[in-house]
Amino acid sequence: MKRPIAWTTCAVAALVASTPPAASAEELTVAVSSEASAIDPHYHNLGPNNQVRRHIFESLVDTDASQRLEPGLAESWEATDDTTWKFNLRRDVKFHDGSDFDAQDVIWTLCRIPNVPDAVSPFTIYTKAVETAETPDPYTLIITTATPYPLVPTEFSTWGIVPAPDDAADLTFDKEGCAYAGEWPKTEDYNNGKLAIGTGPYKFEDYVKGDRLTLTRFDEYWGDKPAWETVVIRPITSDGPRVAALLAGDVDMIETPPVQDIPRLEQDPGFKVVSGLSNRVIYLHLDQHGEDTPGITGVDGNPLLDKKVRHAISAAIDRQAIVDRLMGGAAVPAAQLLPESMFGSDPDMKVQPYDPDLAKKLLEEAGYADGFGLTIGTPNDRYINDEKVAQAVAQMLTRIGIQTQIDASTASVFFKRRNNYEFSVYLAGWGAATGEMSSPLKALVATQDEAKGYGGTNRGRYSNPELDALLDQALETIDDAEREALLRKASRLVIEDYGIIPLHYEVTPWGLREGLDYEPRADQYTLAFRVTPSS
Amino acid sequence: MIDRSEIPLDTPIEPVPAKAERPALRIARDFVQSPAAVIGLIGFLVIATAAILAPWITPQNPYDLAQLDIMEGRLPPLAESFAGQTWWLGTDDQGRDMLSAIIYGLRISLAVGASSTLAALLIGAGLGLVAAYYGGKVETAIMRVVDLQLSFPAILVALILLAILGRGVDKVVIALIIVQWAYYARTIRGTALVERSKEYVEAARCLALGSRRILFHHLLPNCLPPLIVIATVQVANAIALEATLSFLGVGVPITEPSLGLLISNGYGYMLSGDYWISFFPGIALLITIVCINLMGDQLRDILNPRLQR
Numbered sequence: 001m002k003r004p005i006a007w008t009t010c011a012v013a014a015l016v017a018s019t020p021p022a023a024s025a026e027e028l029t030v031a032v033s034s035e036a037s038a039i040d041p042h043y044h045n046l047g048p049n050n051q052v053r054r055h056i057f058e059s060l061v062d063t064d065a066s067q068r069l070e071p072g073l074a075e076s077w078e079a080t081d082d083t084t085w086k087f088n089l090r091r092d093v094k095f096h097d098g099s100d101f102d103a104q105d106v107i108w109t110l111c112r113i114p115n116v117p118d119a120v121s122p123f124t125i126y127t128k129a130v131e132t133a134e135t136p137d138p139y140t141l142i143i144t145t146a147t148p149y150p151l152v153p154t155e156f157s158t159w160g161i162v163p164a165p166d167d168a169a170d171l172t173f174d175k176e177g178c179a180y181a182g183e184w185p186k187t188e189d190y191n192n193g194k195l196a197i198g199t200g201p202y203k204f205e206d207y208v209k210g211d212r213l214t215l216t217r218f219d220e221y222w223g224d225k226p227a228w229e230t231v232v233i234r235p236i237t238s239d240g241p242r243v244a245a246l247l248a249g250d251v252d253m254i255e256t257p258p259v260q261d262i263p264r265l266e267q268d269p270g271f272k273v274v275s276g277l278s279n280r281v282i283y284l285h286l287d288q289h290g291e292d293t294p295g296i297t298g299v300d301g302n303p304l305l306d307k308k309v310r311h312a313i314s315a316a317i318d319r320q321a322i323v324d325r326l327m328g329g330a331a332v333p334a335a336q337l338l339p340e341s342m343f344g345s346d347p348d349m350k351v352q353p354y355d356p357d358l359a360k361k362l363l364e365e366a367g368y369a370d371g372f373g374l375t376i377g378t379p380n381d382r383y384i385n386d387e388k389v390a391q392a393v394a395q396m397l398t399r400i401g402i403q404t405q406i407d408a409s410t411a412s413v414f415f416k417r418r419n420n421y422e423f424s425v426y427l428a429g430w431g432a433a434t435g436e437m438s439s440p441l442k443a444l445v446a447t448q449d450e451a452k453g454y455g456g457t458n459r460g461r462y463s464n465p466e467l468d469a470l471l472d473q474a475l476e477t478i479d480d481a482e483r484e485a486l487l488r489k490a491s492r493l494v495i496e497d498y499g500i501i502p503l504h505y506e507v508t509p510w511g512l513r514e515g516l517d518y519e520p521r522a523d524q525y526t527l528a529f530r531v532t533p534s535s
Numbered sequence: 536m537i538d539r540s541e542i543p544l545d546t547p548i549e550p551v552p553a554k555a556e557r558p559a560l561r562i563a564r565d566f567v568q569s570p571a572a573v574i575g576l577i578g579f580l581v582i583a584t585a586a587i588l589a590p591w592i593t594p595q596n597p598y599d600l601a602q603l604d605i606m607e608g609r610l611p612p613l614a615e616s617f618a619g620q621t622w623w624l625g626t627d628d629q630g631r632d633m634l635s636a637i638i639y640g641l642r643i644s645l646a647v648g649a650s651s652t653l654a655a656l657l658i659g660a661g662l663g664l665v666a667a668y669y670g671g672k673v674e675t676a677i678m679r680v681v682d683l684q685l686s687f688p689a690i691l692v693a694l695i696l697l698a699i700l701g702r703g704v705d706k707v708v709i710a711l712i713i714v715q716w717a718y719y720a721r722t723i724r725g726t727a728l729v730e731r732s733k734e735y736v737e738a739a740r741c742l743a744l745g746s747r748r749i750l751f752h753h754l755l756p757n758c759l760p761p762l763i764v765i766a767t768v769q770v771a772n773a774i775a776l777e778a779t780l781s782f783l784g785v786g787v788p789i790t791e792p793s794l795g796l797l798i799s800n801g802y803g804y805m806l807s808g809d810y811w812i813s814f815f816p817g818i819a820l821l822i823t824i825v826c827i828n829l830m831g832d833q834l835r836d837i838l839n840p841r842l843q844r
Contacts (some may be wrong), residue, residue: 260807318605325608326628380784387789388800391600391629394790398600406790407700 026229028528031242031251035235037120039207040190041160041198042113044120050158051525052233055215057094057160057198060087060106060141061153065521065530066341067279067435069153073101073161073199074141079478082148083131087141087156094220095163096197103135104171108164111171111178117186126155148476150483154434163197201226201529210235215528224527233528238367240388246271246511253518255526257511259328259384265511275509276520277332277339279441281429284376284381284393284501285460286310287424295424297373298403303366304424310498312362313425316400317393318354323504326388330509334502336428336491337440342522344437344474344487349495359400371401377423378406379414384506391428393503418459429506430457435522437487438475445494446471462499565837575829582823586642593635594620604630609804612811625811627800633811636797637819641705643793644823648774651711656766660711661814664750664758666720667727678724681717689714689772690779697785704812707786709805722765726758727774762840767831771824794820 020254032051037044041053045285074087093101110133113123129149134142143152147242164171167182189195196204202215215231234251236242239258243265246254257273286304287293293302303309317429319333332339335349363371374397378390387408394404409417418426432439447463448455454468455461467490474486494500508524516532521527567573568574585592595602607616607630614622624633666677693710700706730736731754739749778795780786782802787793792800794816801812 258803260803263807321605325605380789388628391789392605395600395603395605395629406788407702408789412782427629 019402022388027232028230028253028531029232029234029251030526030528031234031236031245031254032526033235033239033242033255033428034237035210036213038187038191039193039196039204039213040116040187041162042074042109042119042123043118043187043190045123045125045158045348046121048235051117051527052213053160053525054525055198055202055231055529056200057162058200059157059160060089061157063157063523064434065276065519067432068343068521069157071156077153079150079152082476082478083145085145085152085515087143087145089139089141090222091139091198093222095199096218097163098220099163100219101161101163101199102138102162103141104138105161106134106141107133107171107173108168109159109161110173111168111180112162112184113159115180115184117184119187123159126158127153128175131175145167145194148478150475150478150480151434151438154436158433160198162195162303194376202231205230227532228528231528232271234510243511246513249513252513252516253526253531254511256459257509259330259509262328262330262511270514272292272512272514272516273509274512274518274520275507276328277341277522278431278508278524279338279342279433279435279522280383280429280505280524281339281507282331282386282389282427282429282503282506283334283337283444284313284503285426285428285444285458286313286498286501287421287460288463288499289421289461293424294422295375295377295407298370299368299372303368303372306366306412307498308362308366309368310501312359312366312400313397313402314352314395314498314501315362316359316402317352317501317503318396319351319504320354322389322392326385326392327504327507330384330507331504332507333448334504336495337444337500337502338432338437338491339505339522342432342435344484344491346488349492352501356396356400358423363401368401371403373403373405374425375405375407375423377414377418377426378408379411379428380408382411382414383429386427386429389503393427421461423459426459427503428457431524434525437491438471441467441471441487441490441494442475445499460500461492464494464497464499467493487514562834565841566833569833569836571829572833575826575833576722578826579830582641582826583645585638586645589635589638589642593632593638593675595632595635597631597636597639600790606630609809609812611809611825612815623810624815627812628804631755631792633797635813636792637794637816640792640794640797640816641819641823643787643791643819644774644777645709647704647711647777647793648770651708651715651773652770654708655712655715655769656719656762659716659760660723660755660758662716663720663723664727664754665722667731668746668750668754674701674724677720681720684714684717685721689776693776693780694783694785697780702785702788704787704791707777707780710780711776714776715773718765718769722761723758726761728755730754730757764831764835764838767827767834771827771831774820774827775824778827 026314032048033476034048036049036052037046038049038168041057059072060074062070073090073093075090077087078087080086089103095101110127113127116122126532127144129152130143131146132144136142145152164270168180171178171180185195191207193204201218201221203218205214205216207213213233215222217226217229236245243257243261245251262273265273288304291301296302300411302467323331333351335351338345340347376388376390376394390406396408430440430444442454443457445452445458445467447468448458448461470486470490475481477483477486508520510518512518515534517532519530598673610622610626612623612625614625616622622632626632627752663678666674692714696710696713697706700709736749736753738751777786777793781793781795782799787796797816798813804812
């Protein structure tokens, strides 16, 4: 590890010695905060799994740091009509075992996704729109959908391609189930490395569950060669030890250093912190179902049905103070449900200004001059400082006359209670997995409709037919610019109706040793091949 | 067997010699012989008085959210607020005055410690006495439950109970009663077994006194000294356990922090240099428990017949 140092630079060396020794330039060790549950790319649709997947397996469509789509194994794609998509696949791409990538591998992957034995959370939600999949030639893929469905390329960025086995060379895609004669591959064969073969920049080397995953560079990779010969991904779930591992030089990079340790890492010349907006918004959902609501005392009926009261609540919250004082800058005040840099987010929307006088006036106008009692539900271990943020909100609401209490519980209990509609107001977060506005709108504020997949997490039961119509229209519009305009309009509509109250976007930090660079990603993934030595 | 007919019924009971002190006085005299115990007592009285008078002596009501201002959060000790008030011990991340929060926290700690100990003592002593007096199946049933419960760590049982019951001061008290009663039951049973075979109990039985009378008028008073010793130690334990549960986030609600929750809130800021959020509540907890233990130690020495001077 010792680097040759000229005598003349001894003084400098003494300074350098206080920083941890750099591991060999060819090896990168990353400590992640939670471990992938499998190496199998189709077993469990979970952040840590998807992050590992991107090292080994690639998807047809890739996403950049702000989740905009970019070419992956497909060089280009287009909608030839409202329900047909044509993907032009990349040529001269090799799998880690030396075989060539072609369209049959995509067919095989589409067939395998619904057939993963005992999958915890399968990727079928991202393939269910596919009606037919055909391969007129080895480098062209034609996908049709039953109805116009603009999210096909977005959804194709979520799952990795695995190579088709020899006995599947003639397999065709069938929505009702592909007729494969052999036995579908098992998850453990991916975990032990036998089938962990993709086209990605890194090859599977070794996997010890709970300890480490070792990857080596794939020299025949079609894209840019990553800087690191070997990558070791170690799960260190506790915040303290993870920071300590970075400080001690055991690892080169860590995920999510705790908020309070960030200033310390920033001040230390041996380390740095990079952080970027995530796709996760923290919001307050308000029960707007009916006159009967569980958490409001002191008045009859449900004051949250009154738009003025909702507006008052929003205006009473000093978002900047929460971000500055509680989040240590690891958040940005939110104007809507998705950061302004992302698809469908209206760049002209402004964060609700903090105005307690206006809030009081609005309450008075609504007939609640004496306020009312309110209980806010919140998880206490799910989002960054969740319980503390809820407490600060309670403080601010109490000051305008809404006597607010906090009902905090651990995430599993909280979400169960929330799903039973036990809160009149609750704090939660939503990460837009697809990186565009239809995701939060569909889940959080569209009128509940199981058949359409609307309102799955709309536990405030907000309902606005105008919004639903806009969303319906957007989700059938193939043209990107047109769709984005519709989504922006929908976003503005719901925020100006105070249907939901956004608080802030979480910022995801990474801690690095000096000498490394990483472009922060909205999807919060830690991708070793995107880590570069800084010049 | 004593032949009762030989004792004339009108024989006066021998009067207590006038120079013998009352037991309470004797205990008080022995107690003050240890300077440490006196310091403990004084310290405890100061803390208890402050806790009882909290609403009148604290600069802020830390449970009234309208009085908190997040902009005043994480100010160091002796810092001044915008309104010109001095935060003697600094503020926590919500802008809560640490001094006020600690005094209010002590109030919760002492109330929870005392009430849960008293209730556990009553339940435990009652069941322990019953077990010792009746023996047989009743004893087996009660004591096996005691054994079963003592085989689990108290913190584990309390955590499970609170996971089921939910948050709240009342629920913490219930959990603490449930984890503590077994200690008293076991202790009093041991003492009562010894006492039961003594002559005065036999005498009482021969007089055909009712079981309730024998249990509570004869056996219980003679089993009290060890119970008192255990109770003082247990008050300290209960306070520490409540602090632990709150630290782990299953105790009191976040808007009404006790000492444990205050420590837990500030714990994350320790490495960043904002030591006061955890440090001062920790010191307050430490002093309270030490004071109670100092008193408890001396009481044990006084009440233990084997250490009788």
